[in-house]
Amino acid sequence: MMEWSLPTRWRWRFVAALLCFVGVIISRHEDPTVLSPSVSSLAEETRSSAGCEACRSSALTKLGFTSKEGWRWPSEKEAAAGEFAKDLMRRLLEIHRAGLPGSVLEFERREDIGSEVWAALDLSEGTAYAPRAVCQRVAACSDPNDRDDGSWSSVRVSHAHASRGYPYVRVSRVYQGPALAGYEYNALFKYRWQEFQLASQVYEVVPGRATRVAGVDVWLPSMGEGSVGVWIADPCVSSEFVLCALGALFRTYERTPALLNAMASRVDYWAIWGDNLYDLTGELSREFFDRLSDETLSRILMTTAGNHDYFVDGSPKVATINDQYGNGFMQFYAQDAVAALRGDVFNFSVDPDRTFATHDNATLAVKAAKADISNFVWWHLMGNVAYVGFSSAYDFATTRPYMRDACAWARDTYDAGLAQLVVLAAHWSANDDGAQYGMSAPSMYDRAAAGELGADCERLAAIDRLKFVEGHTHCNEVVVERTGFVVAGQGMSDCGQYAIAVLDTRNATAKLVNFPLADTRGFDQYDIVFDCFLKATNLVADCGYLGEIWLDQSLDR
Structure with missing residues (x-):
């Protein structure tokens, strides 16, 4: 950061101005959408330079302290918030120093910038976690939703719920712009991420060969035959809302989508086991999916919700009304979950805003605001692997009926000679950060093996055909030998790993291989792995x- 050296008299004026701006904030009643004259002027200068990126970089640096567990904006942290605002204001001015001679010395005339920054932080709501939002509020960056023609779309392909039959897939388009025709379901996102629309429909395809439906060449492996899939969890590519501690070091924003694209023609499906991009507004998710190739997007995508998919800060203890409570996630990824079997694609029975309006107790409101469980439980066969996806955010009594049904289906599919392996897939690795008691991935496996989900999964565990996969702990490692695996080394801290896992169940063998890409000790073989994946058969x-x-x-019987 640049040092700021001023004559003593100017320093005193600066301090006085800072004290003034706090008073301005408290007394401010004008329309918060109207920028003050000084900031409007600064905005024009910013847009004519590289100020947007510089602003976001500055804000990102200064927002690092908000990532601490349990950090909140209320009064006990006002001093820290004030220090943030002061430093960010100074850096914003320094960005323009070359083009605005004397701008720093004229700071006492620009104290209104302080109130703009403070408003951008939105202290009352506890949502000061977005560099983009801060810079937009001081008009250093344009709104990312301002498009040239207002249109955009991105494909999602998920396997249909097992009860529909094997050769069915759900093809969806998340889009912005004029309404798309020809889909059974077509609606604006509800409750959260409402700048998006979703068009979705279930189609029959021919397993074992590419089938073009809804403008997409969908690939579904033959039923009962071996398949190849990619597993990742907790992918972080930006610190926009949550500190992605190792994202820049590992260059995940560029590398992760590039690697998925390089693998696409050799895999049948890919999966993200929760904490999908640590996104509050949907913009990060859009940016990430824009970097994926058409071939990658045409592959089956499986995903489960993680704690950051309900509460952007990762815990109900620090949740606010602005969190998505699973709503943005479930619509953006459009899995064919249990809810889709009961009418529309989703169960919108829980309105998070209404929940907060009708609960005096914030803790109870947060607990009740999560979208209905039926949006997050699904099961289907992928070649010869039976997957059962669930969320740990709901209690066992509520979840158990779904899991019993899934286990019964999995056992029948195994007995029919189709499923050779059954995988319980979830996000949470422990009963924390919003996971209910006994609902983490390893806990659910233990319940299944002990017969708490009925005799079907108990039998599958006894013959070593039941496995589990999880995220949450930001590592790639074996959790239980031959049984449980975590694949969450994707840019967050903890183990300091960056890796990707591939499950291949062809040739009557289940091979799960973890490919280390980089770590914090200086190891980096990303380019070697990328080149191999690109050329491999x-x-x-x-x-x-x-x-x-x-x-x-x-996998022989």
């Missing part, structure tokens, strides 16, 4: 020497 066979074999299990 068989990811595991051709590139396995670059990875760690986590599972190598015969």
Whole structure:
């Protein structure tokens, strides 16, 4: 950061101005959408330079302290918030120093910038976690939703719920602009991320060959045959809302989508097991999916909700009314969950805003504001692997009926010779950060193995065909030998890893290989792995020497 050296008399004027701006904030009653004259002038100068990126970089640096667990904006942190605002104001002015001679010395005439910054932080709502929002509020960046023609779309393909039959997929388009025709479901997002619309429909395809439906060449592996899938969890590519501690070091914003694109033609599906991009508004998700190729987007995508998909800060203890409570997630990823079997694609019975309006107790409001559980439970067969996805954010009594049904289906599918492996997929690795008691991925596996979900999953566990996968702990490692795995080394801190896992169940063998890409000790083989994936015919066979074999299990009966 640049040092700011001023004569003593100017320093005193600066301090006085800072004290003034707090008073301005408290007494301010004018329309918060109207920029003050000084800021409007600064905005024009910013837009004519590289000020937007500089502003976001400055704000990002200064917002780092908000990532601390339990940090809130209320009065006990006013001093820290004030220090943030003061420093950011100074840096905004320094950005323009070359083009605005004497601007710093004229600071006492620009104390209204302080109130603009403070308003951008939105202290009363506890949502000061977005550099983009801060810079937009001081007009250093344009609104990211201002498009040239107002149109945009991105494809999602999910496998249909098992009860519909194997050869069915749900093809959806998340879009902005004129309404798309030809879809059974077509509506604006509800409750959250409402700048988007979703068009969605279930289609029948021909397994084992590409089938063009709704303008997409959908690939679904043959039923009961081996399949190849990519597992990741907790992908972070930006610190826009939550500190992505290692994202810049590992260059995840560029590398993760590039790697998925390089693998696309050799995989049948890919999965994100929760904490999908740490997004509050949907803009980060849009940016990420814009970097994916058409081929990647045409592959089946599976995902489960994580704690940051309900509360952007990751815990109900620091949740606010602005959090998405699963609503943005469930519509953006459009899984064919249990809710879609009961009418529309989603169950919108829980309105988070109404929940907060009718609860005097904030803790109870947060607990009640989560979208209905039926939007987050799904199961289907992918080639010869039966997947059961669920969310740990709901209690066992509520979740158990769904899991019993899923286990019964999985056992029948195994007995029919179709499923060779059954995977319980969730996000939480522990009963914390909003996970209900006994509902983490390993806890659910233990319940299944102990017969709490009925005899079906108990039997599958006994014959070593039941596995679980999780995220949450930001590592890539084996949790339980031959049984449980975490694949969340994707840019967050903890283990300091960046890796990607591939499950190949062809040739009557289940091979799960973890490919380390980089770590904080200086190891980095991303380019080598990328080149191998790009050229490989068989990811595991051709590139396995670059990875760690986590599972190598015969699937013979």
